[in-house]
Amino acid sequence: MRVKTLTPLWTGGVNSKVDRIHETGLLGSLRWWYETLVRGLGGNVCNEEHKCDFDTQKYISSKANSEAERLKEAGLCDVCQVFGATGWKRRFRLSVVEDNIRDAKIQHPIKAYKKKYVSGGKEYVPTWYFSDPSKTNVSPVPPNTPKIGNFEILLQSLDYDFQIEIIKGLIQFIADWAGLGARNQMGFGIIEPIGERADASYLYEKLLTNVGNYHYAELPSLKNVFLVQIKVGNAEEVETFNIKCDLRRLFSDNKDVRHFVMGTAGEKKDSAKKIAAKIKISHPYNDNLMRIWGWIPEEADCYNKNWDREKIVSDIYKYLTTNYNLEVWREIDSKRDTVTPNITKPEKFLQSLLGL
Template identity: 25%
Template sequence: MGGYACDPTSEKKCQFDAKAYDEEYKRHLEANESKEVASKCALEAGLKEVCPACRLFGCTGWKRRFKLETFVDANQIEFFNLATLDKKNSFNNWWLSSIFEKSIKSDHSNMTFGKFNLVITEFANSTNLSISSQVHSLLSIMSTIGSIGAKNQYGYGIFDFKDKKNIIDSLEELKLFLENINQIQETGSTNFYSLDKFWCYEFTLAEDNKTVLRFKKANIIGKKSNSSQYIPVSFDIRYKLPGTELGLRNMFLKKYGKQKTRQIFGTINNNEKIGSRIFVSHIFRKNNNAGYFLKIWGFTDEDIGNFIESKTKDMFGLSSHEVIRKDIELKDFFGGCKK
C-alpha cells in the first residue's frame, strides 16, 4: 500500500526523537498555545522519522499504543499436541519431538482450540492514530487471509471473530491512514512479506477423504487432544507425507532444487536462518460441522502458489470445486492501487 516498515533488528530501526519533541513542545508553549496543541504537535515532531508500523507497535522511546489481551475459558485450554503418520524415531516424528521438546514435556505449555475473547485497550496520548479501529482492521485482515501468533508455519493461529470487518474496508482504512501521515522513505530493499506477492487457498476435505482417514489414525506427539475439531498434522502436509512421495516441500524440492526450496520453505541449516514464505494450517472443522478445512497461504510468485495448489489437490485427491481462492479481492484491490 505504499507504506514503509523498518527492520527492527537493524541499525536503521526507528527511534522516537525526544529532542525534536521537547523543542517543538517548548516552541508552541512560547507562542502561547495550549498544552494540548503543544503536545499534539510535539508528538508529530518526535514521530517524524518513525515508520507507520512502529507508530502503532512501538520503538525505542515510543511505547506500543495498545494492549491486546486474551481471555480463555479453562475448558478451552489443551496441553500442547501434534500428530504425524510417522512412527517414533522416523523423521517427521523425530523432528517435531526435537523442535517442540520443551513444549511437549512441560505441564504449563498450553494451547487453545475453541472460543476466546480478545480485548483491545487503547493507551492514552496516542496522537491521532485511531488505534482500536486500526487493530480491528489488522485482525480482520489476518483472520480472512492469514493467522495470529507464533509458529504459523507449523499450523497454528487460524482464527475468526464476530464483528469482523470486510477485508477491503480494512485495507482502505489502513491505506487512508498511511496517506495522512508524513512517511519516511524506504532506504533499501527488504525481504519482508508483501501483500502484492500474496496468495491463499482454502481446501474443503470430506469426512471420508482417504488422506483425512489416515490422519485420524496419526501418532500423537505430546498429550492426546480431547477435541475432535482439528487434527494437528500440518507438518506432514507441509514437509513430506509418510509412506508416499507427496508433501509440499518434498515435491517442491524435486521441481525447484535445494536452494530455491530453502528460500521458500525456510531453513536453519549451517547457521543459516531463513523464515518460511509458505504457511500450512492444521486440518480443522468450522462450527462443529462435518468435514474439515485446510488453509494454505504464501508470499511468493504466482507460479509457486499455483504449484502448491496443484500438489495439495493431488495429496487429498481433490477436484477444483473443493478449492476456494481467498485472495481475489486482495489482488483486485492492489491492482486498483497500482493504476
C-alpha cells in the same frame, strides 16, 4: 473481542514455553501483518538493521501540521507509530482473559503417511514430534502444549487520537486469511471471533494514510503474499504434514530454493543458518477446510534461470488445484486470484480482502 480457536494456538513465553496464552505472541502476529500491509501500500517500514528510535527533541520542535508527520520527523516509521519503538510506547494495550482454555490434544509423534523418501541409502518417513500433555513426568512442567478453547482479547487505546477499532480490524483480517501466534507452519493459529465481525473500515482508512512509494523486493508485502483455502477429503492433522512434504518435493532439484521457501532448522551449532518457512499450512478445520498462505519475494539470492517467484507460486498453485478442491486463491495482479483476478492497485486488493 471474544475469540475461539479453530486449530490449536501456540504463543510461547519465556524459553518459548506455552504455559498460557501470551500477549507477546499475539502482538508479534499483529505487528508482522501490519508491517506486511503497510509495505504493500508503499508505506515506510523500518527493519532489523535500521530500527526506529524516537527523538523527543525533534518531535517537540516539529512544525508539521499532523501528528503522523511530527512522529515521522521524530524518527518513527508508519508501523512504529502504532506498535511502538525505543522511546515511544505502543498506542494500545492488549491483554488476554482465558475464558475456557485447555491443552490441545495433538497427535505425537506425527508421520506423513505414504511419504517415504531415501536419504543416504536409507528409507525414512518424515516425522514431527510434539510435547505429550498426558505425561506427568515431563520436564519442564507444564508440558509445552498449544492451547484450544475460547478467550477474550481486551483492547484499550492509549492515545485519544488512536482508534482501537484499527486493531480489531487487523485481528479480523488475520482470522479471515491467516493465523495468530507462532508455528503457523505446523498447523496452529486459526481463530474465529465470537459474535459480530469487526468493522475493518477503520483499519483500511488508517492504512490508506500510509500509501507511499517505498518498495520492498525482498520482504513480506501485500504485493507478494498469496492466501488460499482448500477443501480436503482427509480431515486429520496428518494432512498438514502430507502437504508440507509434497510442497518440499516440488523443489527437490534445488536445495537452496527448497530451504528458502519451506524453511530449515539448520545445524544445532549454527542457528544463523536457520530459515523460517515462508509457507504456512493450517490443520483441517470447519468442514474439512484448510488454509495455506505465504509470501514469496520478487528477488532472492537463490533464484536462477529455472526458479523465480512466478515459477515457485505457479508450481504451488498447480499442486493444490490438482490434488484438492480450491475454495479461494487471493493474490494481487494475478490471473490465479479467484475473486479479483489481475487487479493491480494494492488499495483495491486490500479493500477486497477486508470485505469492504
